[in-house]
Amino acid sequence: DSGVTQTPKHLITATGQRVTLRCSPRSGDLSVYWYQQSLDQGLQFLIQYYNGEERAKGNILERFSAQQFPDLHSELNLSSLELGDSALYFCASSVGVGDYGYTFGSGTRLTVV
Amino acid sequence: AQSVTQPDIHITVSEGASLELRCNYSYGATPYLFWYVQSPGQGLQLLLKYFSGDTLVQGIKGFEAEFKRSQSSFNLRKPSVHWSDAAEYFCAVGDPGGGADGLTFGKGTHLIIQP
Numbered sequence: 001d002s003g004v005t006q007t008p009k010h011l012i013t014a015t016g017q018r019v020t021l022r023c024s025p026r027s028g029d030l031s032v033y034w035y036q037q038s039l040d041q042g043l044q045f046l047i048q049y050y051n052g053e054e055r056a057k058g059n060i061l062e063r064f065s066a067q068q069f070p071d072l073h074s075e076l077n078l079s080s081l082e083l084g085d086s087a088l089y090f091c092a093s094s095v096g097v098g099d100y101g102y103t104f105g106s107g108t109r110l111t112v113v
Numbered sequence: 114a115q116s117v118t119q120p121d122i123h124i125t126v127s128e129g130a131s132l133e134l135r136c137n138y139s140y141g142a143t144p145y146l147f148w149y150v151q152s153p154g155q156g157l158q159l160l161l162k163y164f165s166g167d168t169l170v171q172g173i174k175g176f177e178a179e180f181k182r183s184q185s186s187f188n189l190r191k192p193s194v195h196w197s198d199a200a201e202y203f204c205a206v207g208d209p210g211g212g213a214d215g216l217t218f219g220k221g222t223h224l225i226i227q228p
Contacts, residue, residue, distance in 0.1 A: 033215055045215030056214045090156055100207050104156035
């Protein structure tokens with residue numbers, strides 16, 4: 001157990017729907033990162049939050065959004081889902097902003113049908 | 114823009130044999146360099162990292178990597194592989210100016226261990 005908890009582990013939904021993925025960071029970590037892993041694109045950085053504030057955006061679609069709550073858990077919201085959004089979504093956490101001491105969760109596998 | 118190339122999509126190695134996984138990067142200066150391993154159904158686990166200093170870096174599980182600036186490479190090695198090393202291996206680079214922009218990963222190398 002890495003200490004980063006992601007729920008649910010698996011999600012199957014239809015095109016056009018909206019889903020929410022949840023991540024609880026490791027105790028003491030203030031930064032949360034979201035990554036998407038697909039066969040086509042590999043691992044891509046989506047977005048980072050630090051202590052409730054958005055700090056950096058990567059290749060995140062406008063249909064996707066995220067937030068980090070006061071208890072530091074984070075949610076990634078995916079809307080108007082398309083078949084191409086099927087992927088593994090990973091959350092990672094670290095203590096600070098500029099450090100790379102990532103701890104990854106085991107991911108949420110999203111299947112859009 | 115920074116990029117990472119892992120030339121080998123699949124590598125098959127016999128148990129007990131040595132291993133070298135290749136990684137080349139494109140970056141304006143010397144980036145921070147990482148190797149991660151992903152077992153089926155698992156998240157990514159950090160094997161080792163290079164920030165500066167000694168170009169030969171030791172990691173967990175008996176892995177090491179060597180940074181070669183002239184070749185823009187950061188190859189991962191292990192002298193003797195075990196069946197449990199079968200997994201997906203990712204090389205990644207990060208901006209030394211700060212980790213806020215996340216890591217850039219290669220596409221990965223799938224390691225198969227033959228008995």
